[in-house]
Amino acid sequence: MHDDIEKHARKAATLAIDVRNVSMRFGAGKTAVHALDEIDLNVRPGEFVSIVGRSGCGKSTLLRCITNLLPPTSGDISVMGMSPGEYQKDKRFGFVFQDAALLPWKTAAENIQLAMQLSRHAPQAKRQQRVRDLLDLVRLSNFGNKYPAQLSGGMRQRVSIARALSYEPEILMMDEPFGALDEFTRREMHDELIRIHAERPHTVLFVTHSLSEALYLSDRIVVLAARPGRVKSIISVENPRPKGGIAHADTGYLRQLAELEELLHE
Numbered sequence: 001m002h003d004d005i006e007k008h009a010r011k012a013a014t015l016a017i018d019v020r021n022v023s024m025r026f027g028a029g030k031t032a033v034h035a036l037d038e039i040d041l042n043v044r045p046g047e048f049v050s051i052v053g054r055s056g057c058g059k060s061t062l063l064r065c066i067t068n069l070l071p072p073t074s075g076d077i078s079v080m081g082m083s084p085g086e087y088q089k090d091k092r093f094g095f096v097f098q099d100a101a102l103l104p105w106k107t108a109a110e111n112i113q114l115a116m117q118l119s120r121h122a123p124q125a126k127r128q129q130r131v132r133d134l135l136d137l138v139r140l141s142n143f144g145n146k147y148p149a150q151l152s153g154g155m156r157q158r159v160s161i162a163r164a165l166s167y168e169p170e171i172l173m174m175d176e177p178f179g180a181l182d183e184f185t186r187r188e189m190h191d192e193l194i195r196i197h198a199e200r201p202h203t204v205l206f207v208t209h210s211l212s213e214a215l216y217l218s219d220r221i222v223v224l225a226a227r228p229g230r231v232k233s234i235i236s237v238e239n240p241r242p243k244g245g246i247a248h249a250d251t252g253y254l255r256q257l258a259e260l261e262e263l264l265h266e
């Protein structure tokens with residue numbers, strides 16, 4: 001028994017995110033929505049894991065449960081060995097959403113600086129240098145004094161990524177971050193994200209509707225099925241991004257893409 005507890009503690013400490021048997025039901029009786037059903041998944045530190053599935057299969061609900069925005073109806077979640085509530089209080093997740101949600105009356109640099117100020121992360125004297133470093137990281141060194149309306153959609157998402165990284169989160173939660181971008185900008189952002197992840201390794205949980213995006217970016221892909229939302233399959237990407245990205249025409253990539261398509265449409 002004691003061994004079991006110790007084994008579990010060791011396992012929990014080595015996982016960034018550990019979701020065990022999590023179910024989520026909204027409402028009660030006949031109108032209840034069974035959004036998540038006995039979900040099991042884990043993410044190792046530094047791993048890039050995507051969640052894909054049709055609209056309504058519970059992707060955002062799962063993210064909300066993990067980040068303490070929503071208590072699951074049953075099951076256990078631990079984040080770096082802590083409950084989501086403890087983790088959020090102690091460390092904070094980095095968030096990037098589809099809408100960059102920048103304050104329009106503040107410049108790119110001020111938006112990043114404000115996030116640092118609110119999280120009381122870096123000492124005030126160091127904040128300006130940190131903002132410059134982050135703008136460099138997302139390749140916007142010359143745009144720090146521009147307002148969101150003066151930036152393209154891709155640039156706004158770069159600011160949003162810099163803002164999320166400003167308080168050095170261990171875990172980045174990305175919910176359809178490139179969903180509103182055109183295909184060219186989206187691909188450019190994929191390579192940017194791969195580069196940023198290589199320069200500043202952190203754990204990423206990434207929600208997307210795009211199978212090709214998931215395959216291009218991830219180490220593993222969790223495929224959710226809908227009604228109720230459950231894990232249908234977890235796929236290890238054969239040639240994951242640290243090896244320098246995958247050509248979109250690579251045969252392994254195309255085979256895994258077809259496998260994912262089949263899983264989602266069967």
Ligand SMILES: Nc1ncnc2c1ncn2[C@@H]1O[C@H](COP(=O)(O)OP(=O)(O)OP(=O)(O)O)[C@@H](O)[C@H]1O
Pocket residue numbers: 026027033034035053054055056057058059060061062
């Ligand atoms: N607060 C809520 N109250 C009631 N039902 C909810 C609530 N939030 C989500 N749901 C329901 O739970 C299910 C899962 O929703 P969720 O938003 O997690 O799906 P999703 O996979 O993120 O969808 P999409 O890809 O369209 O963003 C849906 O049927 C949705 O209507």
